[in-house]
Amino acid sequence: xxxRILVGVKWVPNTQAVRIDPKTGTLIRQxxxxxxxxxxxxxxxxxxxxxxxxxxxxxxxxxxxxxxxxGLEMLLGMGVDYAYLFSDRVFAGAxxxxxxxxxxxxxxxxxxxxxxxxxxxxxxxTIDSSTAHVPAQTASWLGWPYIYYARRVEVADGRVxxxxxxxxxxxxxxxxxxxxxxxxxRSFKPREVTLRGKxxxxxxxxxxxxxxxxxxxxxxxxxxxxxxxxxxxxxxxxEVPRRKEVYRPRDARDGARWLLRKLLTxxxxxxxxxxxxxxxxxxREG
Amino acid sequence: MPGRVECDKLCPEWPCESPEEFKGVWVVAExxxxxxxxxxxxxxxxxxxxxxxxxEPVTGVILGPPGSARHADELIKRGADEVLVAEHEELSEYYxxxxxxxxARLAAERRPSVILLAATARGREMAPYIANTLRAGITAxxxxxxxxEKTRDVLMIRPPFAAxxxxxxxxxxxxxxxxxxxxxxxxxxxxDESRTGxxxxxxxxxxxxRARLVSRxxxxxxxxxxxxxxxxxxxxxxxxxxxxxxxxxxLASLLGGVVxxxxxxxxxxxxxxxxxxxxxxKTVKPRLYIAVGISGSAQHMVGVREARRIAAINIDPExxxxxxxxxxxxxxxxxxxxxxxxxLRKLKEEGxxxxxELLKGEVVEIKPGGEA
Numbered sequence: 001x002x003x004r005i006l007v008g009v010k011w012v013p014n015t016q017a018v019r020i021d022p023k024t025g026t027l028i029r030q031x032x033x034x035x036x037x038x039x040x041x042x043x044x045x046x047x048x049x050x051x052x053x054x055x056x057x058x059x060x061x062x063x064x065x066x067x068x069x070x071g072l073e074m075l076l077g078m079g080v081d082y083a084y085l086f087s088d089r090v091f092a093g094a095x096x097x098x099x100x101x102x103x104x105x106x107x108x109x110x111x112x113x114x115x116x117x118x119x120x121x122x123x124x125x126t127i128d129s130s131t132a133h134v135p136a137q138t139a140s141w142l143g144w145p146y147i148y149y150a151r152r153v154e155v156a157d158g159r160v161x162x163x164x165x166x167x168x169x170x171x172x173x174x175x176x177x178x179x180x181x182x183x184x185x186r187s188f189k190p191r192e193v194t195l196r197g198k199x200x201x202x203x204x205x206x207x208x209x210x211x212x213x214x215x216x217x218x219x220x221x222x223x224x225x226x227x228x229x230x231x232x233x234x235x236x237x238x239e240v241p242r243r244k245e246v247y248r249p250r251d252a253r254d255g256a257r258w259l260l261r262k263l264l265t266x267x268x269x270x271x272x273x274x275x276x277x278x279x280x281x282x283x284r285e286g
Numbered sequence: 287m288p289g290r291v292e293c294d295k296l297c298p299e300w301p302c303e304s305p306e307e308f309k310g311v312w313v314v315a316e317x318x319x320x321x322x323x324x325x326x327x328x329x330x331x332x333x334x335x336x337x338x339x340x341x342e343p344v345t346g347v348i349l350g351p352p353g354s355a356r357h358a359d360e361l362i363k364r365g366a367d368e369v370l371v372a373e374h375e376e377l378s379e380y381y382x383x384x385x386x387x388x389x390a391r392l393a394a395e396r397r398p399s400v401i402l403l404a405a406t407a408r409g410r411e412m413a414p415y416i417a418n419t420l421r422a423g424i425t426a427x428x429x430x431x432x433x434x435e436k437t438r439d440v441l442m443i444r445p446p447f448a449a450x451x452x453x454x455x456x457x458x459x460x461x462x463x464x465x466x467x468x469x470x471x472x473x474x475x476x477x478d479e480s481r482t483g484x485x486x487x488x489x490x491x492x493x494x495x496r497a498r499l500v501s502r503x504x505x506x507x508x509x510x511x512x513x514x515x516x517x518x519x520x521x522x523x524x525x526x527x528x529x530x531x532x533x534x535x536x537l538a539s540l541l542g543g544v545v546x547x548x549x550x551x552x553x554x555x556x557x558x559x560x561x562x563x564x565x566x567x568k569t570v571k572p573r574l575y576i577a578v579g580i581s582g583s584a585q586h587m588v589g590v591r592e593a594r595r596i597a598a599i600n601i602d603p604e605x606x607x608x609x610x611x612x613x614x615x616x617x618x619x620x621x622x623x624x625x626x627x628x629x630l631r632k633l634k635e636e637g638x639x640x641x642x643e644l645l646k647g648e649v650v651e652i653k654p655g656g657e658a
Contacts, residue, residue: 125566128447136386221298229423252617255617276540
């Protein structure tokens with residue numbers, strides 16, 4: 001049975017590229033490029049594998065400003081069939097609840113255009129805020145069952161089987177479809193973008209940009225207005241006081257002995273080391 | 287503050303309720319393998335602080351199969367004023383929708399102003415579902431909480447961006463205010479034997495789960511999870527390859543500790559993701575954290591803020607870790623770690639005699655009652 005699989009993706013600033021100005025101690029955000037959230041690529045890969053196995057189509061969905069088209073083109077290059085970008089000024093400033101509201105209605109929109117959806121997959125969390133909220137919230141709006149941390153996924157007889165590892169257990173769940181699945185980070189190594197895929201993205205342009213006029217959502221339910229949480233203020237994380245003692249040794253042994261002397265005269269670390277070496281309380285009679 | 291909520295300005299999908307009608311701070315306690323999760327007990331620390339500022343009680347919430355009420359006492363002794371217990375055969379297995387739905391129903395009925403959950407795997411999965419079901423705001427991975435005494439809003443403080451900035455999140459019009467915090471961000475409150483409190487059993491009919499648990503088995507031999515270790519030896523990209531971790535393993539085992547890693551080492555496939563420390567990994571609180579070949583990015587260091595001491599071994603004297611560690615040795619780890627292992631072996635075998643030799647000429651801090 002062919003599957004229609006949607007993948008929710010986020011267009012995020014590449015936080016790895018953010019640097020701190022050494023003079024002012026402030027963030028340098030300028031020139032920080034945006035990318036498709038890296039964990040979402042594992043979700044895309046899972047969707048593509050299921051499609052390759054069962055037939056059907058993979059559709060990327062995202063709520064983002066227009067430049068995110070670039071990211072969606074990259075996904076098309078990987079082999080995604082279509083993409084929908086829900087983009088409107090009124091969506092700006094959304095927290096996770098307002099974001100999932102748009103995404104859930106976006107899923108319904110795609111269903112009206114293309115037919116029933118079997119699976120909605122997400123990446124584990126985003127690099128810019130890492131809340132992992134949106135998959136569960138979207139499932140809640142849609143009324144679909146959901147599961148997090150999937151590392152193996154199989155579909156058979158209209159049901160989906162998910163294996164996950166959480167806190168020391170391997171668990172296997174079976175969910176009826178449609179369902180929402182959030183994929184464990186690094187579980188599916190994303191395939192490369194192909195030239196053919198890139199070409200198709202450029203020529204066929206299978207990306208549809210949908211504004212709120214078409215989606216028809218109450219402006220009070222989206223963006224900043226539709227967000228119960230607001231950012232009241234932002235400050236820098238206070239520095240943890242540290243001793244900052246630095247030693248350039250003559251040789252490795254000298255360095256090792258310096259470090260041990262420090263650790264063994266420091267009441268914070270002395271006992272834990274001596275008790276590991278000698279057993280007991282660490283204060284052996286001597 | 288009456289008149290604060292203007293109903294016609296709110297999303298019609300949300301119930302329009304006045305925040306003043308909501309009272310109490312809830313802590314949802316997670317039970318794993320018949321035991322209260324330590325991470326849930328840790329949430330009693332911020333819960334008490336918030337509750338005292340608001341002048342409202344702390345309520346522990348327990349879901350589980352019959353018999354789960356036996357955990358209520360522990361919650362009370364560690365800071366809860368009362369405990370709600372929902373026992374049902376159908377709650378023997380955890381399903382996010384079922385647990386989420388039951389908690390949301392209880393909250394809709396009893397109207398707490400705050401709900402806190404530990405951001406364990408289950409907590410992260412279930413909390414946003416609860417929030418959405420209630421159309422309430424949620425803030426993940428809080429590192430601190432403040433109470434605005436004028437509005438009685440709880441400010442949920444979290445590192446949102448690149449682990450450098452702290453955002454203060456406010457939920458002005460909706461209740462309950464839901465927040466999660468990662469394990470080890472807050473301490474477990476001390477047990478106070480004199481504390482007493484009311485335990486209330488609630489009658490609930492959980493919704494039938496649509497998902498089905500097919501199998502569940504414990505993973506084989508488990509090392510100490512990094513979030514529980516007293517000593518952690520962590521490796522980063524500077525190790526240059528997976529072999530480096532063998533050396534760190536040896537050092538860690540001499541120190542009674544475990545091995546962990548930075549994101550870069552995990553991304554390179556040198557070590558399993560469960561060992562990752564930092565923003566996208568775990569938060570740890572060892573007495574001693576030894577960072578080997580780790581440059582010290584903000585995203586990594588946010589995971590070791592609670593470490594009592596940080597030692598670094600790095601060949602680069604300009605690496606950011608140098609400014610964030612207590613003790614740094616600037617040297618190639620390939621030579622320094624073996625030298626450390628050798629010194630520790632001698633210390634292990636020769637005992638206090640070697641300790642004396644090592645510390646010759648050092649001023650030793652003597653703890654009261656301890657001998658040095």
